[in-house]
Amino acid sequence: MIVRLGYVAMSTVVENASPSRTMTYTTFSKLADREAAILKLERIAEENLHNTLRLLRHNRAHDIHLYRFSSKLIPLIGHEDLEREGWDPFPRLEPAFRAIGEYVVEHDMRVSFHPDHFTVLSTPRDEVLRHSIADLDRHVRMFEAMGLDERAKCNIHVGGAYGDKEAAAKRFIANFERLDPRIKERLTLENDDKTFTVAETLDVCERIGVPMVLDLHHHAVNSGGMELDQPLWERIAYTWVGQRVPPKIHMSSPKSEKDPRGHADDVRAEDLLAFLRSIRLFTPELDVMLEAKRKDGALFRLMDELKEASGIRVRDAATVELI
DNA sequence: ACAGGTCAAGTCGTA
DNA sequence: TACGACTTGACCTGT
Numbered sequence: 282m283i284v285r286l287g288y289v290a291m292s293t294v295v296e297n298a299s300p301s302r303t304m305t306y307t308t309f310s311k312l313a314d315r316e317a318a319i320l321k322l323e324r325i326a327e328e329n330l331h332n333t334l335r336l337l338r339h340n341r342a343h344d345i346h347l348y349r350f351s352s353k354l355i356p357l358i359g360h361e362d363l364e365r366e367g368w369d370p371f372p373r374l375e376p377a378f379r380a381i382g383e384y385v386v387e388h389d390m391r392v393s394f395h396p397d398h399f400t401v402l403s404t405p406r407d408e409v410l411r412h413s414i415a416d417l418d419r420h421v422r423m424f425e426a427m428g429l430d431e432r433a434k435c436n437i438h439v440g441g442a443y444g445d446k447e448a449a450a451k452r453f454i455a456n457f458e459r460l461d462p463r464i465k466e467r468l469t470l471e472n473d474d475k476t477f478t479v480a481e482t483l484d485v486c487e488r489i490g491v492p493m494v495l496d497l498h499h500h501a502v503n504s505g506g507m508e509l510d511q512p513l514w515e516r517i518a519y520t521w522v523g524q525r526v527p528p529k530i531h532m533s534s535p536k537s538e539k540d541p542r543g544h545a546d547d548v549r550a551e552d553l554l555a556f557l558r559s560i561r562l563f564t565p566e567l568d569v570m571l572e573a574k575r576k577d578g579a580l581f582r583l584m585d586e587l588k589e590a591s592g593i594r595v596r597d598a599a600t601v602e603l604i
Numbered sequence: 605a606c607a608g609g610t611c612a613a614g615t616c617g618t619a
Numbered sequence: 620t621a622c623g624a625c626t627t628g629a630c631c632t633g634t
Contacts, residue, residue: 301627308631398613399614401614444616
């Protein structure tokens, strides 16, 4: 089994390369010259995109094929007031987006977004649903501006339960079915750490034909008593059939016993290896997104540990093979 | 230059 | 019904 590692949104190794610089709306609205203020926002966005490209170059130098973009690339996008004014930063940002997309394609990278937990398709509230769809649309638009095909995914959670998980799941499915196909084909669903377990998320995935991203850490703190055994993993892996990318999982280690849901600085090799060994016979390829506090720093450290582990062959600086 | 407070979102538990 | 906790990196204010 070939296992590729990746990380999320920012580097703890490359300095001054934040892809998430922003401006608060308070600061923005205090600027007297509206045109200059808008220009400032777009400058920040360009800088974020430029830093994203820098991170991709850094990734390439370290054989990292897997990366999740920051969702904060364009400051204040989606803000009500700017929306009302008809602000559209995309035309100006198009060259920067295209440069990222070309680099991704040229070096055969796998990239994703993770719209944050305010994107809730299970919501009973029309307004929240509207905002959620608009947010998904903006993320998809960024992929489109990059010129990336549907292998570039937006990963989200099922959402809240509102006291009736069954009803919430049904609402998610109904709302999903009404989405624009260009959004539908970009979605993946991940089990969360409080509400929708692996089994419940997988059930939704199977019903709507969407691939599932398994989060091992979330499963550890919200398993619903279900053991993550071979048959369950096979069902998860099966949701990826026909996707032209291998299954992807998320991995992090608990911060402490007191805060088991928190993310630790690093990922313990043993936590990952135990799972990999349990599935290696059924999975030729697997992508593992690390969600550790130390980001790429944690990836490098994990690779150092994996080098020492038995039954592991190192293929490159961010890829191992289980033998 | 740094510390500590604030910001933004939606859900959920507690009062 | 109202409000604080949750979460996160970055902003912002004051020293």
